[in-house]
Amino acid sequence: MSSLQELSEAVQRGDAAAAxxxxxxxxxxxxxxxxxxxxxxxxxxxxxxxxxxxxxxxxPDVLLAARAMKAAMAVLEPLLLRDGVAxxxxxxxxxxRGDLHDIGKNLVSVMLQGAGYDVVDLGSDVDADAFIxxxxxxxxxxxxxxxxxxTTMTEMAAVVRRIEERGLHDRLRTxxxxxxxxxxxxxxIGADGFAPDATAAVERIRxxxxx
Amino acid sequence: xxxxxxxxVGEVLPTEEEVLMRTGVPxxxxxxxxxxxxxxxxxxxxxxxxxxxxxxxxxxxxxFALVLRGAGRNAAETPLDEIVPRAEALALFVGTIGQxxxxxxxxxxxxxxxxxxxxxxxxxxEMANAVATDLASRFAGEIRDGACVLPYSPGxxxxxxxxxxxLFAALDPHExxxxxxxxxxxxxxxxxxxxxxxxxxxxxRFRPRWTFCEECVGRDCVPRMRSVR
Numbered sequence: 001m002s003s004l005q006e007l008s009e010a011v012q013r014g015d016a017a018a019a020x021x022x023x024x025x026x027x028x029x030x031x032x033x034x035x036x037x038x039x040x041x042x043x044x045x046x047x048x049x050x051x052x053x054x055x056x057x058x059x060p061d062v063l064l065a066a067r068a069m070k071a072a073m074a075v076l077e078p079l080l081l082r083d084g085v086a087x088x089x090x091x092x093x094x095x096x097r098g099d100l101h102d103i104g105k106n107l108v109s110v111m112l113q114g115a116g117y118d119v120v121d122l123g124s125d126v127d128a129d130a131f132i133x134x135x136x137x138x139x140x141x142x143x144x145x146x147x148x149x150x151t152t153m154t155e156m157a158a159v160v161r162r163i164e165e166r167g168l169h170d171r172l173r174t175x176x177x178x179x180x181x182x183x184x185x186x187x188x189i190g191a192d193g194f195a196p197d198a199t200a201a202v203e204r205i206r207x208x209x210x211x
Numbered sequence: 212x213x214x215x216x217x218x219x220v221g222e223v224l225p226t227e228e229e230v231l232m233r234t235g236v237p238x239x240x241x242x243x244x245x246x247x248x249x250x251x252x253x254x255x256x257x258x259x260x261x262x263x264x265x266x267x268x269x270x271x272x273x274x275f276a277l278v279l280r281g282a283g284r285n286a287a288e289t290p291l292d293e294i295v296p297r298a299e300a301l302a303l304f305v306g307t308i309g310q311x312x313x314x315x316x317x318x319x320x321x322x323x324x325x326x327x328x329x330x331x332x333x334x335x336x337e338m339a340n341a342v343a344t345d346l347a348s349r350f351a352g353e354i355r356d357g358a359c360v361l362p363y364s365p366g367x368x369x370x371x372x373x374x375x376x377x378l379f380a381a382l383d384p385h386e387x388x389x390x391x392x393x394x395x396x397x398x399x400x401x402x403x404x405x406x407x408x409x410x411x412x413x414x415x416r417f418r419p420r421w422t423f424c425e426e427c428v429g430r431d432c433v434p435r436m437r438s439v440r
Contacts, residue, residue, distance in 0.1 A: 013245075014245050030420075059236070060236065060249055061243070061324060064246070064249070064326055064327035066298065066325070099394070099396070103329065106320045109325075125394065149372060150366075176327070180428060183426075
């Protein structure tokens with residue numbers, strides 16, 4: 001019988017096969033799926049996030065851990081659904097209008113899913129109303145916007161403005177990220193959050209969902 | 212003079228260290244076996260799928276002034292305004308690694324393995340840069356021994372991305388299959404474009420003092436200047 005500790009360690013070292021195997025073994029025992037998620041998988045990803053922030057590990061290691069987490073969740077998710085365990089939340093993601101660069105946005109998507117969020121990924125070149133409509137359709141609390149170009153990052157302001165115009169700011173929070181962005185820029189356009197990297201995005205979104 | 216070059220993948224294949232650095236891994240950090248396996252998988256994909264090609268064409272200072280002006284949306288002053296008058300020769304260039312790799316990255320993110328997708332994306336970005344570097348080197352070879360050539364691109368250092376339209380109108384890179392979208396971004400996405408500036412090393416020196424420098428997070432102008440010392 002695998003232990004929660006073994007599962008956590010498998011995720012942290014990015015071993016997808018071991019994580020899947022340990023999860024399968026655990027669900028056959030007397031620990032409930034929600035406990036497996038909350039006591040092994042999410043803490044393991046939190047450790048990964050912390051080690052990344054401390055520069056003890058780097059992006060490829062984080063991605064391997066996220067892959068192992070995904071393998072474990074493939075076993076666990078049907079059982080969580082069966083038990084009616086709520087997801088961490090829904091987040092709409094996209095690269096803003098005029099910009100086709102989506103690597104950063106894709107990374108955030110991977111990390112959010114690893115942290116138990118449902119992600120509605122709108123892809124790239126997304127206009128303001130498309131972000132908002134998708135968020136309303138999916139009952140999402142947060143819209144995450146990405147841009148790589150200084151010429152397209154101004155589109156983020158258009159999304160924030162449009163949320164205000166539609167009277168939705170109490171319902172929809174915004175977070176922005178991308179190579180040319182800064183905390184100051186996020187504040188200037190009225191975004192609710194800024195994340196310099198994908199692991200920070202998960203933390204900021206967790207804070208925004210709690211608000 | 213118009214040169215079109217089809218590269219062998221091996222000519223522009225980045226090193227593993229360059230790829231890891233692109234993903235934020237500091238130089239000298241030894242990858243784990245698992246990260247090594249990701250690198251290997253991404254490398255075999257890019258070797259199979261990349262179609263690197265590029266072109267350049269000489270342009271006079273007078274004609275380039277029109278390209279640089281573009282739609283008139285540049286910053287009031289840019290480094291190129293200082294650099295171009297000192298240049299020995301100029302050439303417009305476009306390079307790409309092809310659409311196949313871009314499609315594979317998207318498919319990996321959508322349905323497959325995002326970890327491999329990120330590593331492949333890093334390989335692709337580095338390879339596109341290597342195409343630009345190689346084109347610069349070939350242009351230098353046509354000017355004279357010891358010519359220092361650096362590429363400068365719309366979207367950076369005050370040259371507004373809308374300048375792509377004038378650049379593409381002047382160069383027309385149809386032979387290598389690169390087109391421009393309404394947003395002035397290129398298809399395939401992993402493409403590079405701009406002007407190759409030739410001269411001695413001092414031609415490329417400038418003090419990064421403009422307003423846009425304050426917002427720049429890349430700050431790669433300094434190592435670029437150092438690279439042609």
